[in-house]
Amino acid sequence: MAICKQLLPLLLVITAFAQEKSGVSAKNGEQIKVIRAGTLIDGSSAQPHRNQIIVIRGNRIEKVLPEQAAEAVPGGPGVEIIDLSRATVLPGLIDSHTHIFLQGEDPAEGGYDVQLLKYGLAYRAARATVSARRALEQGFTTIRDVETEGAGYGDVGIKRAIEQGYIPGPRIFASGRAISTTGGYPLEGYAPEIESTLPKGVQIIDGPVQARKAAREQLDNGVDWVKVYMTHRSWLDKQGNLVSQPTLTMEELKAIVDEVHGWKKKVACHVYNGEGLQRALDGGCDSLEHGLELTDANIAQMLKQGTWYVPTLSVYYSWWAPEDTPAGKRDRKRAAMHIISFQKAMKAGVKIAFGTDVGGFSWNDSIAQEFGRMVEFGMPPMSAIQAATSRAAELLDMQGELGVVAPGAYADIVAVSGDPLKDVNELKSVKFVMKDGKVFKNELQ
Template identity: 70%
Template sequence: MTALRRTMIFCVAMILWALTAGVSVLAQEKSAASASQQVMVIRAGTLIDGKSDSPRRNQSIVIRGNRIESVSDTGNAKIPAGANVIDLSRATVLPGLIDSHTHIFLQGEDPSRGGYDANILNYPLSFRAARATVAARRALEQGFTTLRDVETEGAGYGDVGIKKAIEEGYIPGPRLFVSTRAISTTAGYPLEGYAPELKMPTGAQLIDGPIEARKAAREQLGHGADWIKVYMTHRSWAGKNGELVSQPTLTVEELKAVVDETHGWGKKVACHAYGGIGLHRALDGGCDSIEHGLDLDDAAIAQMLNQGTWYCPTLSVYYYDWEPADTPAGKRDRLRASLHEESFKKAMKAGLKIVFGTDIGGIPWTDSIAQEFPRMVELGMSPMEAIKSATSRAAEMLDMAGQIGVIVPGAYADVVALASDPLQNIKQLEQIRFVMKDGKVFKNELQ
């Protein structure tokens, strides 16, 4: 073959390739455009929109692509031609739910199954990632379309990978706000209780001093953390006078370095804190949310109100895995639950900004996430307030107000439904029968 002929063949091949590649790019763009134009209408018998104080009857929600376009009375609704109608006229429709405290990489802490340590010691990361994938799916099946996942418990940046796999459509799952490794201090997080000669892995990144603290925050933010999680208390026990004592971890200076760095990235810091010194350091250091807050004293509540700090109580998990009543650990377990109830009531009375969170992962993923709702309502929160704590209020904490946690024009089409009225019986939120995330129906058992 002559050089000229070779060049000609090459040129023709290139032109053909360019043409077919062009066509396929065009086809992709066309299908993306038609998907973004796809219109759906949900006819809602009862609509709890996540924001209003009372439900509305017979509403039509028009969804174009992945966004809500309009919400109006079904009688007056203008239904675009060719719209796909989903009839939920006998159901209660709500925004996709938000759990603001989860651990997709944790799979229960049952002592008879090796407790917390088994999570880290017994399983390769690939196995843990597989279980986290199932956990994410479980959350979506139960109507939780957004999670703030607050630490991977020794699984490094695995949450960033799961989030990416969900966003790219490889696996189903909620919108994830991830916090990667979390930060505590030396002797401030398990694994613990092994021979001191052994170098054990730890569930969190341990730092000492403001320089290491800032460096850890930079590493985690650099690798994709949406939030930074800090442990401000660790061990707890019943003290001499029946009080709950919690071991503090980071100093105010260490925490301030983390908070300063994280706020500089436009992100927020969630602080695990039970009470006492560690809780006060958390507030003095400028934490954006207090996790658990089992033992909120009046000064802490006043400071939280003043600073606009969020409170994510996670009640349910403290009723799991109690040690026998006559042991020190058993006394502590019961004390934690009873103080928690009082703290929750005080927080409500004071008007703290409360968000729904479960700590699921500490609870087995086979259990119900929505079990937290009746806990909140039994302690005096109205069903509507409890729903808001898992919708619009959580969205506000996540800087997603108007985008998620509400059914209003412009929001992402994250919509769930159930056959009964959760305002009459809050437990019914365990029976979510319809789930749409980002404009796509994930499950529909109502039609």
């Protein structure tokens, strides 16, 4: 191992400490790693900290200290030093809206439908393992995967394979099949004679009894969240206003929310605008996904109820229909409304978590492109980073355990070589990834 000069004093301190208290590192057989962070953005502090030492025992962060306090760093044979003294270190990033079972299929290549009609589940699962790996490679150590698009509980399976160490990937908060109503989700547009025989991208329910049953089934099959589609088609009316087709009734949604909350879990609701969005709020959704058009009244209700907003800005810039077509005009209107909604929500203090809808676009594209959009539309870089760290952890009820570099948190840590507070697009080039105390990649040494 090449040891740079600046590390020597620290090593000496550790070695001396080790001689004094030999066996510290062997306690419980847990390995100790010491990260030297040139700059630390810890996920919750308003300002970065310079020259910090992060002590990791097993899969948790034990201590975070200024470098001057290195005497307090435990040592012993086998303590691994990781020198990130020229890098910016951050908590592992969290994408709160992903689809590992989607691959951003080009509409020209069959788009969404081809996945359900022509690709078998084994093939889709194999590709989902690559998606999961792509998330981790890009520094996203946790994802909330908001439904498998016809692949059943495949996400629960992938999550299990990651947890058991068979494949690399992020921590997954899975939501399985998701729920919508008849007329509320693809596959659609086929001859009525065959439509009922076609697979659907979600579990279809009609009526509160079916709604509650679907939620029970999904929870029983191991989902962490239940995803509900509260709007479906969207178009522009004669005045050029965005209109979205509502799906579930309030009674249907309330049955789901009541059941899921009883299991102490949460409901994520896909909403664009209008009636469906209002029902999502009145029915008690915990997070609004996309939220293209939020009225002032919607925002006031979100603040009152503590509803999260996961805007997923970037995805609305892919696959625009030609400008002079009704669909093309709608696509442009959606993006324009979205910016206004995002800015209003931010200004009002709505709880915003970073989410991308990756899978809606290719896993070979940068997941972190979303940071650039958030900052372009007015969010300070530190707030955008916190939306993808401590705030997203709060959404997942994992505050203090994920999304922070602090004692007691899981040792999910990433690093970039530049300063993401100066250029947030630095986060597109994550060079170091540690998950659960294990280094997955390190291009900085």
